[in-house]
Amino acid sequence: MSRIYWYQGRFLADNEVRISPEDRGYYFGDGVYEVFRVYGGRLFEAEAHLARLRRSAAGVRLPLPHADEEWLRNLNELVRLNSLQEGTVYLQITRGTAPRNHLFPPQAEPVVMAYCTDVKRPLSAMEAGYAAITLPDTRWLHCDYKTLNLLANVLAKQAAADRGAADAILHRDGTVTESSASNVMIVKDGRLVTHPANHLILHGVTRAVVLRLAAQTEIPAEERPFALEELFAADEVLLTGTTIEVMPVISVDGKPIGSGRPGPITRRLQREFEDLISS
Ligand code: PLP
Numbered sequence: 529m530s531r532i533y534w535y536q537g538r539f540l541a542d543n544e545v546r547i548s549p550e551d552r553g554y555y556f557g558d559g560v561y562e563v564f565r566v567y568g569g570r571l572f573e574a575e576a577h578l579a580r581l582r583r584s585a586a587g588v589r590l591p592l593p594h595a596d597e598e599w600l601r602n603l604n605e606l607v608r609l610n611s612l613q614e615g616t617v618y619l620q621i622t623r624g625t626a627p628r629n630h631l632f633p634p635q636a637e638p639v640v641m642a643y644c645t646d647v648k649r650p651l652s653a654m655e656a657g658y659a660a661i662t663l664p665d666t667r668w669l670h671c672d673y674k675t676l677n678l679l680a681n682v683l684a685k686q687a688a689a690d691r692g693a694a695d696a697i698l699h700r701d702g703t704v705t706e707s708s709a710s711n712v713m714i715v716k717d718g719r720l721v722t723h724p725a726n727h728l729i730l731h732g733v734t735r736a737v738v739l740r741l742a743a744q745t746e747i748p749a750e751e752r753p754f755a756l757e758e759l760f761a762a763d764e765v766l767l768t769g770t771t772i773e774v775m776p777v778i779s780v781d782g783k784p785i786g787s788g789r790p791g792p793i794t795r796r797l798q799r800e801f802e803d804l805i806s807s
Pocket residue numbers: 563681706707708709710711729730731732733734735768769770771
């Protein structure tokens with residue numbers, strides 16, 4: 529069955545969607561996006577994603593064409609039309625279509641496109657854990673905006689795959705920021721540590737959920753920068769993200785983390801997360 533897109537306010541079959549070659553997303557990566565998780569046919573943490581969308585759009589001076597209720601109504605309809613029970617919704621807004629020129633086009637209307645993907649939860653990877661590598665974080669200084677400019681992330685993820693790893697953990701001058709597509713947390717002596725939500729990382733929706741679950745289960749958590757040395761000396765390392773949920777990291781650059789198996793705090797957070805999404 530072909531998938532139904534939401535494109536410029538209409539629900540269309542994939543062969544009816546026409547993206548212009550002059551779309552600024554195509555030329556400049558000039559746009560913002562969100563990826564929502566769908567569990568049991570419902571958008572998970574939709575308000576948090578929409579709040580971040582507003583923040584990203586304001587950060588790159590892109591006027592959003594819809595209010596939160598309209599995003600919600602249409603994305604819910606998209607999920608319904610695609611009969612999606614478990615998967616993701618990808619939503620992208622570019623600054624519009626205009627002849628190539630760096631300056632904002634005065635007349636262009638934002639181009640909005642969304643679609644669903646029937647992607648399952650990565651249960652076996654969540655059980656086994658990831659191997660990761662480390663790489664310098666070569667991105668710009670507004671990693672808090674979820675923009676289409678993902679080339680540095682793409683290169684990092686590919687470098688990880690080229691070395692047989694699932695992801696790349698990034699660092700700026702030895703300070704761990706996040707991974708190519710998720711937030712990074714370490715556990716040391718029972719305490720969870722993660723980079724502060726500033727301009728150097730994406731303010732992950734899953735990160736916030738996991739910090740909330742940690743607070744509820746009385747796992748002490750600190751938001752502070754930590755060094756690569758702390759990453760390697762951690763008892764546990766975990767990644768958080770919309771599609772990977774709470775993902776254990778069992779080795780970094782070929783060195784085992786802790787016992788080399790997913791640790792007890794990671795397992796506890798996975799159970800709490802599971803309870804939350806099935807409630
Ligand atoms: N950091 C980066 C660079 C990401 O691309 C993502 C998600 O795509 C995350 C963190 C995790 O954010 P979220 O939990 O909202 O998916």
